[in-house]
Each structure stands twice: as structure tokens, then as C-alpha cells.
Amino acid sequence: MRLGNEKGGAAVEFAVVLPLLVLILFGIVEYGFIFYNKQVLTNASREGARFGIVSGSPRASETQIKNEINTYISQKLVSFSSTETLPVIKVCSMDKDAPGTEICPNATNSGPLDYLSVRVDYPYQFLLLPNLGKLFSSDARSNILTLSATTVMRYE
Helix, strand or coil, rough: CCCCCCCCHHHHHHHHHHHHHHHHHHHHHHHHHHHHHHHHHHHHHHHHHHHHHCCCCCCCCHHHHHHHHHHHHHHCCCCCCCCCCCCCCEEEEEECCEEEECCCCCCCCCCCCEEEEEEEEEEEEECCHHHHHHHHHCCCCCEEEEEEEEEECCCC
8 A cells, every 4th residue: 555655755854864964063073173272282281391391591481481382372273263362371380399289470480490380271162063062161151161281391
């Protein structure tokens, strides 16, 4: 027994499935941007720490280290925002006898400290799926995910 004409059934099924496929595709692309930007921040914190530890005597200032990081980030970070969002950079020195104790700010010019710690925090705004950020943010009204990277290196 034949129920009738089934022409157009595939088009209806495709129309039902298409939004889910587009959401998955944009989610994959968005995650790629997040992953790439996280790697840029990690490398920027490494560049800043490396710049700070090999500068010799006198040691590089906190401002010089921040400028080095901002230069690196401005060249590599992917952001389609019309306003440039700058990262929050924290530069600290640590004593080898008290590794959990950080001395901030302007610690790069202080006494015989052994380690330099550079932390970079960046407020990532979701590009393709702005409402997706509300799932990952601690503030349900925000679509910003804070990406951060920390590097600790020993002074040479």
C-alpha cells in the first residue's frame, strides 16, 4: 500500500538537521579560535619571561616586559573586535626559599630574587556564537571567557 507522494521528504529532513549542523560547525571554529589564542597567550608569557631573565644588569623593568608581551600579542592574537582589548599582565619575582611568595610590582629591579613570574590574562569575547560564552562564564550575563597563561623562569 502506497501512502502518497513522498517528494520533498529529504528537503524537509535537511531543513530540520541544518541548524544543528551549523551550530556544531561554528562551535568547532570558535573552539579553534579559543585554542589558538590560548597558545598565543602562553607563548607571550614565555616571551616576556625570557626577555626579563636574559636582559642582564640592570634587569628589564616591568614596563619593558609588558611592552614586549603587548607587541607579541598585537601581532599574533586573533580578534575580530572593533575595540582592541589589552591583556592584564602581572610581573612578579619569587625567592627560591619561598617559592609560593611573589613580590609585586616592580619586583624585577629588586634584590637577589631567583625567579621571574609572568602572568597574562585576556578577556576572550566569543566571536561566532556570542551567547555560547554564557555557558562557560561565571557571570551568566557575560559572554567573556578569561584565558590566562603563567610562566615562571629562573634568572640567568
